[in-house]
Amino acid sequence: MGALNRDVKVLVIGAGAMGSGIAHVAALAGHAVYLYDMNAEAVARGKAGIEKDLRFLVGKGKLAEAECVATLARVRPVTALADAGDAGLAIEAIVERLDVKQKLFLELEALLGEDAILASNTSSLSITAMAAPLARPERLVGLHFFNPAPRMKLVEIVSGLATDKALAESLHATAKAWGKVPVHARSTPGFIVNRVARPYYAEAQRVLAEGAAAPATLDAILRDGCGFPMGPFELMDLIGHDVNYAVTNSVFDAYFGDKRFTPSLIQQELVQAGRLGRKSGRGFYDYREGASRPQADDEATRSAAGTVTVVGDLGVAAGLIGRFEAAGIKVQREAGKGAGHIEVGEARLALSDGRTATRRADEEALANLVLFDLAADYASTPRLAVALADQCGSGAAQLAIGTLQKAGLAVSRIDDVAGMVALRTVAMLANEAADGVLQGIGSARDIDTAMRYGTNYPKGPLAWADELGIRRVATVLANLREHYGEERYRVSPLIQRKAITGATFHE
DSSP states (O other): OOOOOTTSOEEEEOOSHHHHHHHHHHHHTTOOEEEEOSSHHHHHHHHHHHHHHHHHHHHTTSSOHHHHHHHHHHEEEESSGGGGTTOSEEEEOOOSOHHHHHHHHHHHHHHSOTTOEEEEOOSSSOHHHHHTTSSOGGGEEEEEEOSSTTTOOEEEEEEOTTOOHHHHHHHHHHHHHTTOEEEEEESSTTTTHHHHTHHHHHHHHHHHHTTSSOHHHHHHIIIIITOOSSOHHHHHHHHOHHHHHHHHHHHHHHTTTOGGGOOOHHHHHHHHTTOOBTTTTBSSSBOSTTOOOOOOOOOOOOOOOSEEEEEEEOGGGGHHHHHHHHTTOEEEEEEEEEEOEEEETTEEEEEOOSSOHHHHHHHTTOSSEEEEOOOSOTTTOSEEEEEEOTTOOHHHHHHHHHHHHHTTOEEEEOOOOTTTTHHHHHHHHHHHHHHHHHTTSSOHHHHHHHHHHHSOOSSOHHHHHHHHOHHHHHHHHHHHHHHHTOGGGOOOHHHHHHHHHTOOSOO
16 A cells, blocks of 8 residues: 555544644645644644644744645644544544543544544553553554644554554555655664663763762753763753653553663662753753853863874774874884784773773773763764773873864763763663664664654764774673673673674665
8 A cells, every 4th residue: 555645534532732733734845734633722733733833833934925825735633533524544643542542542443434444643552551451552653642642753654463564564655655754663672762861861860870970961962972962861861760760660560670771779869859951940050040051061271192002993083093194193004913002102092892891900900091981983983982990090091082172172071980881872772773673663674764854963873883883892791791790781692693793784
């Protein structure tokens, strides 16, 4: 089956921000849309919101006035579901309660034609369970838009156990025709995005709990250094800690207490205190009137070395070489085995491998070890995090930091935590994504696409793992597990297999 014809009428149940946003998308794509809500005032507000958004597009020159008027005319408010009995696609965007959604779909199944497609915009509930009471459970598909629906590109097409594959394919094609980026997902807790994204919040909170750095510094490392659109703490403040914490608990419970999804005590305390983020005025940051936003802690300017020696292959960090040379620092090269490193005076600079700097310095018989964190592109990143081994001398550390600064980097020093910040976060995102592939939740391509378009990550986590090298990712995860002794950091069997063979996720 291809995309639904434009003459197929769409019924959207729920006229809140998400429902009206979906109605906006469908109407703009050319469908007549019934917009229903039990509250007639909500329907009026929903249509008014659609008009406001369309007028904004007209004002920006992105939509013609005539198309704006035509789109609005296609949105038809209804106060009774019976008035939309000829709809060929019904999309619910109501309260996240399974019993309420089941009751609604039973009503819709009786009202609409046998060929009508039933779709749920749920972000977390089981499509399989939702469809179970229906006479035709194969007609129900998850159609998960992201907020705000008119602007966010991703749509997860979620199949339950009974979902007709042809219907899922049809909605995939329909979402694409509506200008969206659709991906297929199997109905499991969190689907793709809400499951794979958990480590982005969890690892940052774990590092914060160990006192490695303040939220503003950790945010800057992931935002400036790795290209994430927002750091995890400012993002949680924006989402709302009550919402983010509830989703984490939901996924944790749904996976029978899997330690990988363990909620954070720090976030629990924020919720208990009513510090829910932007909407309450306080979260990790203070948003009250007159409050100042803390800045990242950067190292004071230090003296730089005139010469550095690059030993072996720096791999993904090779972009640092050009930065040293552009800064007038002479770069000497030596052959070497294993992971490459940089000699700066008496200090050794190396990319973290998941061990603490202190442990690695001891095991490799190094005194002056300075580890640096992952960056999206070492040739252009404005910021780099470093961690010092406890054995590292002050003079050696300062020269290494000063040399990085001369190469144009703001240097954020964090305490010596395993895997640092960005590296452990990306490794855990890749680990979760790999399990998603292994368990048939989505393909590697769809999972990477979902994370790029659903969360605006700079790279798909599996593509990032390919770039880093699967063996390196496996090593980082194994070292984290050994350091903490926790099941949380178990290595995905699929990453283990690919590390052995040298295969990648995207051939």
